[in-house]
Amino acid sequence: MKINLSLFKISSSIISLLVMVDIFTFTLVSNAVENKKVTADCRTIPDVADNSTVKISPVDDEPSSGVIISKKGNIYTVLTVAHGVKSQDILDYNPLKIQSRYDEYNVIAGQLLDEGVKSLDLAIIRFESSKNYIPIIFGSSQQTQKWDKVTILGYPITSTNRTGQPQIYPLETTLIEINANRGKGYDMSYAGNGWEGMSGGAIINDCGRLLGIHGRGDSLGTIKNEESNEEMSLRGPFAAGIPIDYFVNLLPLPNLKISEIAINIKPNFNSLVSEDVQKSFIDLGLSELESNNLGSAISYFTQAIQKDSKNHLAYSYRGLSYSLIGDKQQAIKDYSRAIELNSNLSNARYNRGLILSRDLKQYDEALRDFEELIKRNPRDADALFERGNIYFQKGNKQQALNDYTTAIRLNKQLGDAFYNRGIIYHQKKKNEQALEDLRRARDIFASQENLKKFGRANDAIMDIQGGVKK
CATH class of the missing domain: 2.40.10.10 (Trypsin-like serine proteases)
Structure with a gap:
């Protein structure tokens, strides 16, 4: 997953957090990672135990343990010992079970590493889950x-x-x-x-x-x-x-590149660290963030903060990293500190407002963030769209409609604003305007190749047309 480093806003390409108004309800759509406890620089033993450690149960042998080392989409890779699994188990897949503290999964692929010149008593196996486990660093x-x-x-x-x-x-x-x-x-x-x-x-x-x-x-x-x-x-x-x-040293392996695991080797520091070295922590963190190695990114940004406690960019970037792993409270703390150090950080304020509104339902606090953004930049279409969503949640549909209209005027490719405004028009019995907006939203989603949103807009159009015919 590539992250747009030029914006550093939490967008649909990073986390699907766009609010969509359903035909009858206002539904929050979110694929955000579940909240996981990760400390600023280290992971606690209970965290690694609960979120990275698994039990492996062969069909006809004693169970063993393993550790999650990589995530790619919904596919997790586990590292374990080869003598705990058998080639037959891996080939047959289903007989070999992986059990987390909460769920059980079938193994879908694997590879033994105990043969050849670099023979190690290791194996990697994979399972699929929609739950959010955290690969170990x-x-x-x-x-x-x-x-x-x-x-x-x-x-x-x-x-x-x-x-x-x-x-x-x-x-x-x-x-x-x-x-x-x-x-x-x-x-x-x-x-x-x-x-x-x-x-x-x-x-x-x-x-x-x-x-x-x-x-x-x-x-x-x-x-x-x-x-x-x-x-x-x-x-x-x-x-x-x-x-x-x-x-x-064995990497890369089939379907596992070294860039897909999070590696953090804490260097030895001199008592004095130059500004160039501090900047390198930011650069290294951004590189890890772009590669979605979030644990390593957090560590580098933390090191930058340790060397300069007023580094507002490090706090802002670390806040984004925490948000992406699901630690919303820590993300809020980092964004707030970044804004305290530099009130002009619009992206930190935007991301904080997004978490406050979408995840924490703290609408009044979120509203203050988006209003401040709009005050500073009245042409911020994204902030206007988000404020419109908050107004809708608070029951002020007319103000929401006004914000969506302004956002559309500023950004005519904002499909979600067209969609949400179309739904409000439908609820106001203005079906002709509703269909016009929904068709526009459908066309935008089609050009973006977003089949899910395209289908939702198309269904809304068909529902309205069916109701009109009746």
């Missing part, structure tokens, strides 16, 4: 050292919560060795216990960055699960994982 195992604290995330075989859903366990441990040379890529050794079923789980640092994939441990016997009273195998005193750098 890659760190670098090369930037770890002995005695670093890390956490393993995975699903022990017999662990469930009180509702019967699989229970994710976070296991904190300490790195012992990075180049253990155990074969199949298991060169990361660490202390602590691991349970069966957690193979394939993510090894993360305290910032939620992916450092490796957990996969091996020594069995010491069994213990009982406190909730289910069932026995589970205990592993230790040492376990092993595959450094994530090994996987990155």
Whole structure:
């Protein structure tokens, strides 16, 4: 997904947030990402556990764990251990199930990486879902050292919560060795216990960055699960994982490019950072934002803010990034800080108003944003259109009609304004004017190759024509 960096407004090419007036109701159309908790610079362990970690269940073998590393449309890619899945499972697809904390999916494709010269005990598998999970951000195992604290995330075989859903366990441990040379890529050794079923789980640092994939441990016997009273195998005193750098070095793979994963390796900074370096954080963030690597973009913009707490552009761009991952509250905070630092940031004000009106339903606050935009630029057709939507929601259809008319005069390609005005005309029993606007909207949507909006406009025309004939 490409983002128009020249505007930095949340438009239909980024998130479908256009308000459309239905024949009988005013309906909000939104494909926005669900709200996910992501902190300013790091992801919390519960966040990575809930939104990036999955359970993998072969048809005739013990389950294992995996971590979501990429999203492309509704297709998610999961990285796991090869010994947790079988080639037959991947070839047959359906027998292999992927289970998040909330839902279960069939595997639709996959690839084993445990053969060839660079043989690693890894596999990638894919599933399709309309839900919004957050791919993990890659760190670098090369930037770890002995005695670093890390956490393993995975699903022990017999662990469930009180509702019967699989229970994710976070296991904190300490790195012992990075180049253990155990074969199949298991060169990361660490202390602590691991349970069966957690193979394939993510090894993360305290910032939620992916450092490796957990996969091996020594069995010491069994213990009982406190909730289910069932026995589970205990592993230790040492376990092993595959450094994530090994996987990155294999890229690109079929249907997985390196640009499709979020990589953030936090550099070592000198005590003084030049303005050019600060600017480079913005440039790097914009590059990640344009490539839809939102986690990395947020990290770069955060680094720019850490070096210059009054960098209004960094706050504005980070607000956009947060909005795109669904963290609307954090987006509002960043937009507000950007506007506080520079009141002329029209795009930050526009985006804040959009979230306030569309997502949070705080119409009075949103109205102030759009009125300020119109005051500063009376020819802002987008702001006029959005103010018209708010007036409609507040029951002032005549004012909404006036704003739509002004927006159309300023931008005759604003199909949504034609559509919404046409619906209001229909509700006012002015069907001739309604049909004229709806036909114009249909033509615009056709030229934009927007089949969904084209169909909606065409249906409205047919409904009105059918009612007139009756």
